[in-house]
Amino acid sequence: MKMRSKESWRSRCLSILGRMVPYLIVIGALSIVPVFVKSYYIIDLLILCNIYAVFLASWDLLTGYTGQISFGHSLFIGGGAYTAGLLNFYLHLSPLITIPIAGLVAAGFGLGLGIPALRLRGPYLALATFAASGILSVLTSVFWKYTGGEDGLYGISSLTDNIVAKYYLSLALLVICCGALLLIVKSRYGIGLLSIREDEIASMASGINTSKYKIVIFTVSGLFAGVAGAFYCHNQLHVGTEELSLSLSILVVLMSVAGGIGTIIGPIFGGYLLIFLNEWLRFVEDFRMLIYTGAVVMILLFLPRGILPTFILMVRYLIGTRISRSGD
């Protein structure tokens, strides 16, 4: 009896390790990139991808997993970015202090939006989140004396001057934040979130305090988006209205949907793919955005599950294993 439980414990450990292998391979591959890639341009782009990955993954926790459609993720991103930017610009606090504070402020926004949002569902919630981010964006224009208005604030201090070191910092951000998000969704708690998305009334009936879950998820999503937003602000050395804009919220939504929502990994993949597609299309500069938006429309239409889940399903089909839960 004792032997058996030890055996099962070992096999469980092995299976967890086995499941972690793909993640470890990806992290390993990402961490040796600077050894081979010497182009600062590509590294810069990868830093951007890593930051966007956190934006997308935190959005996916809220919308993909919990089904709370948010069209206003720039509220959290911009809230974090402006907090860090203002603290750094006026009080000259170091990024080490501004980034955690920015995360907390954005988490506060999440809490503040999450409570009234409990009453709303579907398109109504999407419009409310969108309006909330719009209010913050207009407020920065109204208080232009302090926020720099449309131009924003320049001269935010950098994280480090070494671009490779900055790359590793962004990778650390990606691994920590997305790792935490993955842990949340793979836990018991994550199953509760899925049940809210699939059938809120049924999950209430099975004893899940859906209100508490939703408020917590709004807060957590805001926290990670705010941290990444602050990181973005210190990376760009600038904070401006584009970080609060509707187009950023929409970019987050479109990239995540293209990658495959409700998987955390899918949106991250979508972010990398679309950012690189966007850069690669520069050789047709005049039609770049046209092709890009056209491609997004086609992905939404023909691959409604998203690219990564479809790809995984195809691979599973080809190697003949039984198709288990979609997008796992």
Place this chain on the structure above:
Amino acid sequence: MKLLAEILVYGAVQSAVYALLALGFCLIFGAAGVVNLAHTAFYMVGAYLIYTFMDLLGLGLYLSLLISVIGVGVIGMIVQQFFIRPLMKSEMSVMMITLAIAYFVQELILSFYGPVDRNVRRFVEAKLTIFGMVDIDSQRMLTLAVAVVLIVLLWLFLNKTKAGKAILAVAQDREGAIFIGINPDRVFLQVIFISALLASIAGAFISPTLGARPHMWEHPLIRCFAVVILGGLGSLEGAILAAIIIGYSEVVVSFAVSSYLGELLAFIIILGVLIKMPSGLMGSKTGT
């Protein structure tokens, strides 16, 4: 006194344009449950088509109006048939695809016409003086008149004709409508045609005063949301009432303080109404 009269006239014009836009948005949401974020893209295409036919190709006013308005209606039907219908099961997918389409249209226009504003020739020249003191160009008054006529026509169509009643029936109960022999897919096509038609007429008539710009769809979309939310999603009477409230309050705020506040007002109305009374002024469905 002069200021008051100005506010009265400009507010009426503003409200009329918002009402035209919001009615189309409302109609397709009420009938099909589609939140069409590409709605104001139709408005923009209407403005650009009238510019192309009237100012670039030199066709007459009536002919170019006819072509562009019908053209946008057909574009709407294509969007519904090939892009919205396959995804209609999920509200979220519909929102995303229409948003992506709106951006695609914006990029299409940027690559064809460039980022510069285009001026559209006025349909009618002449200055009008109303109440003996408000100078307003006749183009705005024409827009107001056309909007009022169209709203009346829409009301008559929905309530007095068989096709209109079919639309209302589908909006009320889709399955019930199928039982009495109405094909909802066909009704959706009609609805999106009318909705795109209204948006393009608003765009075409407003373009001589505001010009045609590749980003002109963004602000009206926000106003459209505010109107529709305040009126109650899906309620046509509510949309008209809300358009008047928002049109006037925006003009008052812009006259009195600044145009930033006008925009802030729209956002605050959306958020406040959604949180405090999700069914709006006259909506029957609630947000919860």
